[in-house]
Amino acid sequence: MFHSRLGCSSISFRHQELPVALRSMRELGFEEIDLGALPGVCDHVPYELTATAVKAVSAEALASGLRVRSVNGDIGDLNAVLDGDATAARQRHLDALLGLAAATGARALVLPCGSLDHNPVRSMDEDLDLIAAQLIGARERAAEFGVELWTESLHFxxxxxxxxxxxxxxxxxxxxxxxxxxxxxxITAAGEDVHAYLDRHRGRITHVHLRDAVPGNINLSIGNGNADFAGGLKRLARDGYTGHFSLELETRDVTHDERPAAAAKAASFITDLI
Structure with missing residues (x-):
């Protein structure tokens, strides 16, 4: 029904409990998902991710029949300076998310590119150094679980x-x-050009999220903003991108009742462009 490389993030149905969200995506015709594990954004995965919680969430995902492409998680501000106890707590949370990714058969865990703040904790260069070091360390740990580590960057x-x-x-x-x-x-919300982004990240893209936006606003349904999907997807294909795509429709311009139809419409539109 939709392109085989196009999935849907569970964030698109974050208003529903996980079993219902999984059923909603399956009934729309999706075969692949990203699993949202972002506190305050999508609570499909408990923040207190105990072994019991990992087992329960992974069982729900596997029972749905949907493939999990990635787990989209958060282990805290990667440019924060932590003491020993906080560092240990972060490591435990990382291991739990990696365990979940492995248990669901996900290819990767996705982590953010720093804090929810544009201002540096120390300086821009020092913060970037720390974020990179944290991501590289997480990637090394992920390899022990048989999972890749990706970061969503840029993030408005x-x-x-x-x-x-x-x-x-x-x-x-x-x-x-x-x-x-x-x-x-x-990219659009930040006022940046998708081709300039792809010039800067040529050959580095491992996954693509799809949602519309205008400068300053990331929460629009596909077709209601200014994102250059046609140009960007054509450029990705020309650059040899063979990865997957995911609708991450954390939108605020449709009601919850309208959300399934909006997701199906977006998936059909993007399928025609891939």
Whole structure:
């Protein structure tokens, strides 16, 4: 029904409990999902991710018949300076998310590109160094679970919110094995050009999120903003991108009752462009 490389993030149905959200995506015809594990954004995965919770969530995902492409998680601000106890707590949370990714058969865990603040904790360079070091360390740990580690950068709400900072982070991650997740909505919201983004990240993109936006607003349904999906998807194909795509419809311009139809419409539109 939809392109085989096009999935849907459970964030698109974050208003529903996980079993209902999984059923909603399955009934629409999706075969692949990203599993949202972002506190305050999508609570499909408990923040207190105990072994029991990992087992319960993974069982729900596997029972749905949907493939899990990635787990989209958060282990806290990667540019924060932590003491020993906080560092240990972060490591436990990372291990729990990696355990969930492995148990669901996900290819990767996705982590953010820094804090929910554009201002540095120390300095821009020091914060970028720390974020890169945290991501590289997480990638090394992920390899022990048989899982890849990706970061969503740029992200309009995070520290690496524009093309300059995303590029500087990409430079620091070069050769590390950390993949880059591209999101059309964040590029557009930051006032950046998708082709300039792809020039800067040529050959580095491992996954693509799809949502529409206008400068300053990332929460629009596909077709209601200015994101250049046609140009961006054509350019990705020309650059040899063979990865997958996910509708991450954390939109605020449709009602919950309208959301399934909006997701199906977006999937058909994007399928025609891939």
């Amino acid at each position: 709400l995070r520290f690496c919110w524009n093309l300059e900072r995303a590029g500087l982070l990409a430079d620091r991650l070069a050769g590390s094995g950390v993949g880059i997740v591209m999101d059309f909505s964040h």
